[in-house]
Amino acid sequence: MSWINFFFFVIILNTVTGTVAYLLCKLLTRIAEKAGAIRVIYLMYRLVLIFYIVPLGWICSCVRSYRRSGSILLGDSFYGNPLIFWIIQIALIVWIVGMIYGILRKAKEKVNERAAYRLKMQNNIPFRADWHREMLKRMYPHKNWKRVRFCTNFMMKSPVVSGVFTQTMIFPECRYSKPEMQVILMHEGMHIVRFDNLVKMIILTITYIDWFNPLLDPYLKEMDKWADISCDISVCNKFLGGKTKLYFDVLISARDPRRISMPAFVSQLNSKDSIERRMNYMIQWKRSGGRKLVSALLMATLIAGSSVTAFAASGQVATQQNDLYREIRVTESEAIGEETDQEIHFLPADQVDQEKWDNAIVYEEAALDPLTVQKNFTWTVPPDNFVRSTGFIKQKGGQIIVSCYLYSQLNHRVGIRRPDGSQLYVLGTHQITKTFNCESTGTYYVFVENMGRVDIKVSGYYIR
Template identity: 55%
Template sequence: MNWINFFFYVIVLNSLTGTVAYLLCKLLALVAKKYNAIRIIYPLYRLVLLFYIVPLGYIYIRCKVGFFYGSATIGDGFFGNLEIHLLIQLCLVTWIIGMIGICVVYYAGKWKKYRIMYRNNLPFRGDEYRAILRRFYPKKNWNRIRFCTNFTVDSPCVMGIFHHTIAFKTLNYSKEDIEIILMHESTHIVRKDNLGKKIAMVIVLINWFNPVLRFYLKDLDAWGDISCDIHVCSRFLGGHARKYFDLLWRFSQMEEQYSENLPAFVSKLNSEQSLGKRVEYMIRWQKAGKKTGVSVLLALTLVIGSSVTAFASSVQVASQQNNLYCKTRVQEVDVVDNDDLQEYVIPADQVDEEKWDNAIVYDDALLEPLSIQRNFDWKIPGNNFARSVGFIKKAGSTIVVSCYVYDDRYHHVGIRRPDGSMLYVNGMHQVTKTFNCETTGTYYVYVENMRSKQIRAAGYFIK
């Protein structure tokens, strides 16, 4: 896949469609709050991750134009305009440097703090805690879970993505408090909340140029705790949340000034700043119940609305990119037309028809409809042809063929005329030629590989 397609269709377009999905999710979250469908909000925010990860726009373009035809590389390289090509390369270098810089300066610092905090973990066996976890989630394998104490954390938390550690600030909790803590942290583990946070953090790193993503990471973290509260109270406490929030309130009063802020890939029991919101949404959930119908409708709206946006934006980006490509390529004809190339004719009775019939045919009908120009990117096996499908030309008109042959030897670039004869030029690297059409009929554009190994020819022809 060409760097330009990678940058536009996978990075820029994913950032755009993901951001639209996030903004739509915030709108749907307002609707969910209005109808008290609180439980669906966190799944909606997690669903947004798909639109940042899956390159829907690129997949759509590839499926539309075909995986094996020249149009699948619309705009690649901008062969006719070196300035545009260099500008795209500059954008790519800036993106890579920015990504590395943010990773080293910002996230490396967070990771260092996390590792310092992690080294303060003091492990203990915790067999009785593991037995409590098995009672809560009997189908989950809890044998590899680790239990530790850590004086640097401000509340109990779960660390890790695949190998989890539950860290307690101290062990002087009552049995009832321990059970509530383990309810909360085991729910984070079962739902893989830390993995979702880590994926979101990587997306923020890759799309560092998109400031909206930082707000998304914050919302995902906040709603993860709210959703976990509701799940714990619903599954284990019969909907009664008073004991649960009494524990959170007591923990908030015990926070110390020197406690470290936990990074995005750690889920903790309590945050004093969010406690009021968590109580508010818990009360609203208790009054409203599940709201299954509203939840399903909101999820479908997010998926359909974001998918339509992804497809629409991909079409617009492809169209604009292709238009710019076509303009730069057409302008090149006036500058680089090599009319001094000698033309050669193969009479119809001397054409190797068997070889012609076995040529690789690239159907340009699969390309985006252009008025006069067809782009191609052909891979031509050794000692064989690659050709277009036939098209009608009138007598007195011309066919402009311009392509770059990726090889250091001469190859044949030409047309086949209605009478069966072949008109071609011998060219190497950049080959541009205007062929005259002497009769009305069906013409073909072709490139013949004159050596035994596969070559590539990319460019366009104007009918």
């Protein structure tokens, strides 16, 4: 069920858990603002990104499934029920078409902006910047500043940083005093060492994938806003001893009075309202202090609340999916009279490849309910090998019902091994449902033998 796993657990559940984390973060942001814990807000917004990109729900479901049945697969792709199968396929097609349409629409909107951006970049004039690199190395010694390019550009009205993996720091053609240049390098360098451009690019990519989520655009704007506020606080706290007058004097003098649209840029300083808002938050931060305890509690609340949602949602979806899977398989078996028309073959004990049988993969299947005799399984069978159940006791005159679906176009063996070592099996592919009679009392096994040269997957149940 690779498509169902991918669609529900990686896309749907990640969207749900990421959105819950974002909404919880907005609530905690208000608390942080009132408490004066301004510095932690950007960290919380970056933490939300983890719940959008790390498939915690899928991982949790795989672990639970492995502990229960020895397999990380849940159910199957519902090939046995055409209605549900095609509903899943249509949902996937709609998602893919929507994603392609969103990418093309965004690309069309950005054509003029990118053309203007390329025109501006053609006017970049590189310079050696030995003093700039030396200054940045002192400020941020763990960063390799040799890979960062420095340019001037007469079309730029404020310092900017472009690029995601290889950055270019661009300055307008104007003279800054040494203290002003130091502050500018502090600010732009902070964005580079924190990978703010990369974070924005990841969020932008997620907006293409989860195009049906209306909250991703507001999340991107919030991240952009708090990235600069956090940068202001970090620079003043780390280099200026909390003194903000010089810092904001430089930002105001360096800001661009016109709005310039450039992709993958940080710190354009192009809005008077933005500067005023950042100054207000800085003043609030200075008055309240670090608020480390409040910050730690807010981060812990965000992690705990979002994680509980991820694990609870994954468990509920996995349970409902397996319930639906079992209902479909039972309904399907009843519809076909519980048996397919494959002929039962007999293989004497002396003709069974005992070495291969002894090296077979053995799975512990979980009972559907605590006292039931029906076992649910999803096995991956290596080429030219057996996968079998654990042994179980059956009385003479009993029956073993095996119903499964083989994801293969070739014929394979599905059957039981009897107490005397002989085998009864049917040779077929796709849906197989067969009843085997027990002619003696002893230990029986259910097995699938892969007759091909590649791994196959088989999902179903047996009633012992």
